[in-house]
Amino acid sequence: MLPSAKAHLGEMDYFRAFGLTSIVIIHSMAFFFSLPDANIVSHAFQGLTVNLFRYGRFVFMFITGLVFFYSYQDRKLDPQRFYRRRLKNLIIPYAVWTAVYLALDYWSGTIQWSDPVSFVAVWAQSLVNGNAFYHLYYIIVTIQFYLFLPLLLVIFKPRRPRLWAGLLMASGFLICMVYFYGLEAQSTRIVSLVAGTPWAGVTAWLLMYKDHLLFSYLPFYLLGGLAGIYLEECHRWLADHIGWIEMGLLLSAALVIGQYFYCYRYLGQSWDLTVSVFKPSFYLYSLFAIAILFRLSLVMMSSGSLQTLIKMLSSKSLGIYLMHPAVLFFLHNYFYLWSQALPSYILVIIDPFIALTISYLITRFLSGNNYTRFVVGEAGK
Secondary structure, eight states, X not given: OOOOOOOOOHHHHHHHHHHHHHHHHHHHHHHHHHSOOSOHHHHHHHHHXXXXXXTHHHHHHHHHHHXXXXXXXXXXOOHHHHHHHHIIIIIHHHHHHHHHHHHHHHHHTSOOOSSHHHHHXXXXXXXXXXXXXXXXXXXXXXXXXXXXXXXXXXXXXXXXXXXXXXXXXXXXXXXXXXXIIIIXXXXXXXXXXXXXSTHHHXXXXXXXXXXXXXXXXXXXXXXXXXXXXXXXXXXXXXXXXXXXXXXXXXXXXXXXXXXXXXXXXXXXXXHHHHTOXXXXXXXXXXHHHHHHHHXXXXXXXXXXXXXXXXXXXXXXXXHHHHHHHHHHHHHHHHSOGGGGGSOHHHHHHHHHHHHXXXXXXXXXXXXXXXXXXXXXGXXXX
C-alpha cells in the first residue's frame, strides 16, 4: 500500500499568490509603459516596475519543483493517474485558452485564416509552440517538466543539500551568462556567423524558443525540489540567514536598477535586453526574491495574515493566470476610454488589481459549473 498524500503546505498558498500578483502587475504595466508619456518620472517608474517584478515565472517554477518533490520523496508516482490528472487539469484548459487567444488575435487583426481548416492548423501549431499569446509559453515549459518528472524523481536524490544548492545556482548563472551575453546581446553577429551552415536552423530555433525550454529554467525547478526534499532544513536556513538575504536582495535590486538607468536610459540598450529574464543580474535578484518571499510566506502563514484572500487567489491561480491577459486586453482596448478622467498614476496602480479581481470572479464562476469547470482546470477543483 502506497503512503498517503502529504499534508497541504499552507505557505505555498501565500507564495503562489505573490508570484501570481507579480505576473499580473508586469503584464498590466507593460501596456502603460508602451504608451507615449511626456512624464519622465512616470516612464521610469513603469520601466523599473516591469524590470523588478519579472520574477513571477521563477517563483512558480520553484513552487512546482518544491511541491512535487516534497509530495513524492517517499512515495511512488503512479504515471497513469498523474498524467490523466495533468490532461484534465492543465492540457485541456491550455488547449481551450489557446483557441480563445487566437480568436482575440483574429479580432484585433494580428492573425488571419480563411476557413475552419486553416484555423485548426494554426491552433495545432500554437499548441505545440505556445505562441498564441505572450504568457502561454509557461504552460509549454510546465508540460515539459511533467513529462520528465518521473525521471527526475528517480535520479535527483541529493544527499548534500548545500553543495547541490550551490551547484544548481552556479549552473543557472552560467546558463544566463551564455544566453544573455552569448545569444541575446550578440544575436545579430551569431546569426551572420552561422549563415549558410548546418547550424543556422538550430541557432535560429534556439534564439526564438529558448524561453520555451525546460532546460533554460531547470535550476529553478530543481532548487525548488531540493527545498521540498529538505523542507524543514530550508525553513531553518531561511530564518537563520534572513539578514544576509535582505542585504542580497537590496544589492541585487540596486544592480538591476543601475543597469536600467545606465544601459537603457543612458546608453540606449534595446528594451528586449533590458527586461530579459536571462540577464545575470536579474537571475541573482530573482534568487533573493524567491528566498524573501518564501520566508515572508512562512511568517504570514504562521500569523494567519490575509488568509482568506490568499486562499481565494491560490485556489484559482491557474484560471487567473490563463485568463488575465484576455481581461487586460478588453480593459486596455475598450473600457479605458474614460481613463482621461483619472490621473495616470492612479490608473497605473489600480489596473492590475482590477484585472486580478475580474479574472478571479470569472474563474470562480466557471469553476462552479460542471459544464465549464474544465476551462479553468485545477482552479475548478
